Amino acid sequence: MRIRSRTAALLLTAAAAAASLAAAAPPAGAATGPAGYYQILIRVGAGAPVMCLQPADPAGGAGTAVVQQPCVGVQAQSWAPLSVSGTSYRFLNQASGLCLDVAGGAASGTPVDQWPCNSISNERWSWPHSFPDSFWPIRSQVAGSSSCCLDVPGASAQAGLGVQIYRCNGTAAQAWAIAGPVT
Numbered sequence: 001m002r003i004r005s006r007t008a009a010l011l012l013t014a015a016a017a018a019a020s021l022a023a024a025a026p027p028a029g030a031a032t033g034p035a036g037y038y039q040i041l042i043r044v045g046a047g048a049p050v051m052c053l054q055p056a057d058p059a060g061g062a063g064t065a066v067v068q069q070p071c072v073g074v075q076a077q078s079w080a081p082l083s084v085s086g087t088s089y090r091f092l093n094q095a096s097g098l099c100l101d102v103a104g105g106a107a108s109g110t111p112v113d114q115w116p117c118n119s120i121s122n123e124r125w126s127w128p129h130s131f132p133d134s135f136w137p138i139r140s141q142v143a144g145s146s147s148c149c150l151d152v153p154g155a156s157a158q159a160g161l162g163v164q165i166y167r168c169n170g171t172a173a174q175a176w177a178i179a180g181p182v183t
Contacts, residue, residue: 035181036080036180036181036182036183037078037079037080037094037180037181037182038078038079038080038081038131038132038178038179038180038181038182039052039053039071039077039078039079039178039179039180039182040052040053040079040091040138040176040177040178041053041071041134041176041177041178041179042068042152042172042173042175042176042177043172043175044152044155044156044157044172044173045155045157045172048157049070049157050070050071051068051069051070051071051152051157051159052068052069052070052071052072052077053066053067053068053077053079053100053163054066054067054069054074054076054077054093054095055067055076055093055095055096055098055114056160056162058074058075058076058095058096059095059096060096060114061096061098062098062113062114062115062116063103063113063114063115064096064098064113064114065111065112065113065162066100066112066113066114066162066163067159067160067161067162067163068152068158068159068160068161068163069159069160070159073182074095075094075095076093076094076095076096078093078094078095078180078182079091079092079093079094079100080092080094081127081131081178082099082117084119084124087126087127087128088124088125088126088141089124089125089126089127090117090123090124090125091125092117093114096114098114098115098116098117099114099115099116099117099118099123100112100114100123100125101113101114101115101122101123102122102123102140102142102148102165103115103122104142105142105143106140106142106143106145106147106148106165107148107165108148108164108165108166108167109153109164109165109166110142110148110164110165111162111163111164112150112162112163112164112165121141121142121143121144122142124140124141124142125138125139125140125141125150126138126139126140126141126146127178129178131178131180131181132177132178132179132180132181133177133178134175134176134177134178134179135175135176135177136175136176137149137150137168137170137174137175137176138150138174138176139168140165142165147167147168148165148166148167148168149165149166149167149168149169149174150163150165150174150176151163151164151165151166151173151174152173152174153166153173154173155171155172155173
């Protein structure tokens with residue numbers, strides 16, 4: 001099945017979730033690409049629920065795993081794209097104030113967590129599309145690489161499952177939507 005064939009259903013679900021959030025803006029002084037916060041969504045299969053990225057413990061600190069959870073419109077599921085350059089971004093979590101981070105090197109299976117935002121490559125992600133848009137890989141730029149993508153292990157729809165980076169392979173486990181801005 002072509003990944004883009006699910007665009008309409010996912011965006012409708014994302015729009016409903018986004019409508020339930022309170023208005024939000026990135027912290028003062030944060031350089032962003034598009035204004036506001038967005039949800040990072042995935043649906044790993046035709047019958048699978050739409051899931052949102054969030055820290056496993058929204059009150060957790062640096063090193064807390066980033067997991068997929070059903071989209072419920074909480075601040076922990078809102079991410080501000082902070083422009084690094086061109087199509088490179090860091091994603092700042094609204095609830096924790098930390099960035100989406102690769103907890104290691106550019107290897108398949110490396111877990112993704114949250115970490116204080118800084119200029120290291122572990123927090124750089126490539127999204128060469130407009131905001132919002134859907135069903136594209138989000139490529140990690142850890143260690144100057146672009147061969148690994150944000151990935152759901154085993155294309156599982158299990159709530160609470162930690163995400164990882166994995167060699168880009170064009171599967172539904174790597175087809176993300178960035179929806180919003182959330183209001």
